[in-house]
Amino acid sequence: EDKVVQSPLSLVVHEGDTVTLNCSYEVTNFRSLLWYKQEKKAPTFLFMLTSSGIKKKSGRLSSILDKKELFSILNITATQTGDSAIYLCVRGGGFKTIFGAGTRLFVKA
Amino acid sequence: NAGVTQTPKFQVLKTGQSMTLQCAQDMNHNSMYWYRQDPGMGLRLIYYSASEGTTDKGEVPNGYNVSRLNKREFSLRLESAAPSQTSVYFCASSEVEGSQPQHFGDGTRLSIL
Numbered sequence: 001e002d003k004v005v006q007s008p009l010s011l012v013v014h015e016g017d018t019v020t021l022n023c024s025y026e027v028t029n030f031r032s033l034l035w036y037k038q039e040k041k042a043p044t045f046l047f048m049l050t051s052s053g054i055k056k057k058s059g060r061l062s063s064i065l066d067k068k069e070l071f072s073i074l075n076i077t078a079t080q081t082g083d084s085a086i087y088l089c090v091r092g093g094g095f096k097t098i099f100g101a102g103t104r105l106f107v108k109a
Numbered sequence: 110n111a112g113v114t115q116t117p118k119f120q121v122l123k124t125g126q127s128m129t130l131q132c133a134q135d136m137n138h139n140s141m142y143w144y145r146q147d148p149g150m151g152l153r154l155i156y157y158s159a160s161e162g163t164t165d166k167g168e169v170p171n172g173y174n175v176s177r178l179n180k181r182e183f184s185l186r187l188e189s190a191a192p193s194q195t196s197v198y199f200c201a202s203s204e205v206e207g208s209q210p211q212h213f214g215d216g217t218r219l220s221i222l
Contacts, residue, residue, distance in 0.1 A: 004151065041216055042213035042214055043152075043213050044213075090209065095142075095207060097154070097209045099144075099152040101151050102151065
């Protein structure tokens with residue numbers, strides 16, 4: 001079945017904590033795995049991963065893809081209240097792009 | 110720098126009413142998409158338009174129609190609204206034809222009573 005599963009579904013942490021969000025998928029033939037952040041409105045693009053083992057990094061956020069084990073993780077270090085959002089994992093594939101249900105992260109001050 | 114603009118932001122309809130959701134992008138992108146987002150589920154593709162003049166069904170097209178009016182505009186129409194269509198609707202665009210969506214609008218929250 002062609003689906004994307006994210007875990008945990010929700011997470012509450014304190015400022016300064018490090019979090020790891022998980023994403024697994026079930027189709028091997030795809031071009032890219034993407035991560036988006038969705039606050040109150042539109043999802044905004046974070047990362048696109050196309051190759052296994054190469055870590056993408058942007059500030060306190062980083063992500064890596066394992067095409068052999070069919071998963072990706074998104075790490076956020078030194079979390080801030082502004083990191084509170086839904087994080088969407090997306091299996092890219094043009095018009096066959098599949099979105100995960102998201103992980104809702106809440107960072108307490 | 111408007112990006113992708115959706116109107117309206119909120120709407121309440123009665124069952125059986127019709128309405129059109131508007132979407133426009135100012136980035137000269139080729140492909141445009143309509144998604145719906147429901148609690149506990151990922152965004153699901155309703156319809157897409159690979160390029161001006163073409164439209165195709167996505168994962169959940171039943172009960173909807175679309176029009177790619179020109180390169181900028183892609184509208185979504187509900188002919189006879191049903192409570193199951195209560196959702197948040199997102200329009201998106203991508204520069205490269207057939208690639209995954211890059212930019213999203215802020216969404217239209219639609220409630221059908």
